[in-house]
Amino acid sequence: MNPRNLIYTFVSYASHYDTPWGRGTAVEGIERTAAIAHRHGIPVTWIVNRGSIPVLAARISEWHEAYGDDVILQCPFFIEDAGMSKDKLKETLASDWRLLQETFPWAQTKIAGRGKIYNEVIETLEELGFEGMWGYCWEQVWWDGITHKGIPWGSWYVDGSRYKVPHPGRGQVVAFEWTARDLHLTYHTGSPVLYSTDPNDVLRAGLCTGQNIEYWKRLFDEYMDNTEHNEQVFFLQQQEGHEMEYGERFAVFPAADVEACAEMLDLFFAYVAGSGATLATLPQAVARYKAHNAAATAPVYMLTRDKPFAPALNDYTMTLGGVGLGPWPDTFLYYDSRCQMAFVRGECKPRMLRSYVGQWDMSSEFTEPIPPLFVTRYERTATTIELIYEIGIWKPIPFGLAYWDDLAGYEIESCEIAAAAAELQAEAQAEVDARLIGGELVFLRFALSGAKTKLRLVLRKRS
Numbered sequence: 449m450n451p452r453n454l455i456y457t458f459v460s461y462a463s464h465y466d467t468p469w470g471r472g473t474a475v476e477g478i479e480r481t482a483a484i485a486h487r488h489g490i491p492v493t494w495i496v497n498r499g500s501i502p503v504l505a506a507r508i509s510e511w512h513e514a515y516g517d518d519v520i521l522q523c524p525f526f527i528e529d530a531g532m533s534k535d536k537l538k539e540t541l542a543s544d545w546r547l548l549q550e551t552f553p554w555a556q557t558k559i560a561g562r563g564k565i566y567n568e569v570i571e572t573l574e575e576l577g578f579e580g581m582w583g584y585c586w587e588q589v590w591w592d593g594i595t596h597k598g599i600p601w602g603s604w605y606v607d608g609s610r611y612k613v614p615h616p617g618r619g620q621v622v623a624f625e626w627t628a629r630d631l632h633l634t635y636h637t638g639s640p641v642l643y644s645t646d647p648n649d650v651l652r653a654g655l656c657t658g659q660n661i662e663y664w665k666r667l668f669d670e671y672m673d674n675t676e677h678n679e680q681v682f683f684l685q686q687q688e689g690h691e692m693e694y695g696e697r698f699a700v701f702p703a704a705d706v707e708a709c710a711e712m713l714d715l716f717f718a719y720v721a722g723s724g725a726t727l728a729t730l731p732q733a734v735a736r737y738k739a740h741n742a743a744a745t746a747p748v749y750m751l752t753r754d755k756p757f758a759p760a761l762n763d764y765t766m767t768l769g770g771v772g773l774g775p776w777p778d779t780f781l782y783y784d785s786r787c788q789m790a791f792v793r794g795e796c797k798p799r800m801l802r803s804y805v806g807q808w809d810m811s812s813e814f815t816e817p818i819p820p821l822f823v824t825r826y827e828r829t830a831t832t833i834e835l836i837y838e839i840g841i842w843k844p845i846p847f848g849l850a851y852w853d854d855l856a857g858y859e860i861e862s863c864e865i866a867a868a869a870a871e872l873q874a875e876a877q878a879e880v881d882a883r884l885i886g887g888e889l890v891f892l893r894f895a896l897s898g899a900k901t902k903l904r905l906v907l908r909k910r911s
Contacts, residue, residue: 451724453675464499477693488717523562557731632752647709654760658711787846866902
């Protein structure tokens with residue numbers, strides 16, 4: 449475990465609103481959020497817009513000097529605000545950013561934030577020199593008008609003309625998720641809105657209370673455990689400033705919920721601050737991602753487990769038809785610029801395979817059928833393990849396999865594609881990336897070429 453490899457970022461909406469559920473800038477809730485975060489040395493990234501910038505100018509500037517806070521810009525909605533006009537979106541974004549930088553001249557990294565994302569939004573951000581887009585929601589469907597199912601979680605380079613797909617190389621805009629999800633329980637239940645780091649969501653779901661955040665701690669520990677096989681693990685959390693106050697201007701949630709969320713954040717910030725994780729603003733996270741991943745989106749390897757927490761049965765958890773209950777098996781989740789996969793403990797082939805290669809329809813979830821697999825040799829001696837995997841003729845797609853076992857003390861001696869398919873595999877530029885994950889599995893990442901494929905894996909016990 450490498451605690452400094454976990455990069456924790458806290459973001460808070462601090463915008464001006466004129467809606468049925470609130471009007472103005474939630475100064476009280478913003479100040480409450482800032483006080484809790486700063487008490488534990490957590491810098492806050494504030495999402496501001498044209499209406500809130502003048503209201504919060506002095507406060508945020510003071511917090512920047514004292515605690516390292518930073519700002520990003522709320523992106524106008526492409527449909528609702530810009531009327532589906534790229535020119536209008538571009539004009540508004542450019543004008544709003546000028547106001548932001550005039551007010552906060554120390555804000556140098558251009559990042560936008562909003563959950564409703566389209567190709568035109570990313571294209572516009574690229575044209576204006578933006579480096580990041582906050583607001584992606586892994587596995588989310590319908591909720592808040594956001595359907596992002598098919599995207600990776602965490603952080604990745606966005607393809608400018610395919611907003612749900614990683615760029616095949618190094619893109620200009622880095623994607624950041626709205627708030628970190630429980631990858632394990634989200635995958636198995638299909639309920640990303642419940643199993644998240646949003647305070648109100650886990651409070652309403654009965655997963656945390658103002659006095660008990662054990663679920664959050666277990667989730668954070670799981671991300672921390674995965675620093676063992678990732679050079680960077682991003683854990684981003686968000687809470688709206690207007691959901692941290694209750695009064696005449698904003699009453700999104702009852703006063704008791706506001707107090708409970710404040711208590712939850714206080715406890716969690718203390719836990720994060722004592723973990724050894726790297727604390728970063730969103731602009732700092734963008735810089736870290738780009739510096740560390742100069743060529744392309746980084747592969748991400750996440751070994752996830754069940755947790756002894758179940759949501760309450762209430763009107764909130766029943767909204768989308770209820771939530772499946774475990775226990776759920778250990779699961780390995782992976783993505784890179786070409787695909788995303790999920791493997792359940794004991795199974796060699798993926799339960800879920802998404803290919804990003806050649807995708808153009810952004811209403812798609814990019815799911816691919818999975819070819820039949822045969823293990824034609826499995827031999828384990830006192831010192832070696834040998835497996836041969838065979839897959840018949842299948843269309844060219846990114847692919848992967850997993851071998852689950854107690855692999856403490858073992859190392860990978862060799863992993864190679866058999867000669868019959870080697871020439872075609874070479875043409876497909878598909879070398880095998882074999883690596884041990886947590887002493888519990890070997891993950892093999894390669895590509896199917898269109899020919900029959902045979903792989904031989906040998907592991908040897910270290911002497």
